[in-house]
Amino acid sequence: MILKGRSIAKGSGRGELLVSPAPISFLSGVNPDTGIVVEKGHPLEGKTVAGRVLAFPYGKGSTVGSYIIYALQQNGTAPAAIINVEAEPIIAVGAIIAGIPMIDRLPLDLADLQDGTEVTVEGDSGELICGDTE
Structure with a gap:
């Protein structure tokens, strides 16, 4: 299944979905050394964002x-990709400077995304690919 959203940050990222119904503050909310939400x-x-496709509202x-997102990338603890309901400048800038693929405005609710599902975010095209497309 391929869902089309809006491209925010270029690149491709693959990993297990980690879905939050709540917004995230990266400053004081995520440890940049470990990638754990604190x-x-x-x-x-207590969960790690490292290597996961992180989906949250905004x-x-x-x-x-933005700098914490960049620090996560420098420390090897960043998400593989980010999905937002609606991107806002703090997260978008962080994803862009860190080179983390990011999309928003998918045609479904975040609650419809299942934790642990293997997905690919194509930042260039704004697509979320769920499962294998081969």
């Missing part, structure tokens, strides 16, 4: 969050 009470608290918090 925000108290967050639905993903970012929240300080513009320093």
Whole structure:
């Protein structure tokens, strides 16, 4: 299945989906050394974003969050790709400077995406590819 959204950051990323119903603040919400979500009470608290396709509604918090996304990439703990309902500048800038593929505006709710599903995000075309297409 291929879903068409909007391209935000170029590239291709593949991994297991990690879906959050809540926005994420990367500043103080995600440990850049480990990739673990540390925000108290967050639905993903204790889970790692490293190597996963991270799907969440939108970012929240300080513009320093863009730098934290870049630090995640430099530390090898970044998501393989990012999916947002609606991209906003903090997350978009972070994904672009870190070279993390990012898309938004998919024609379905995030709740319809299943944690653990292997997917590919094609940032160049804005596509989410679920499962094998061969």
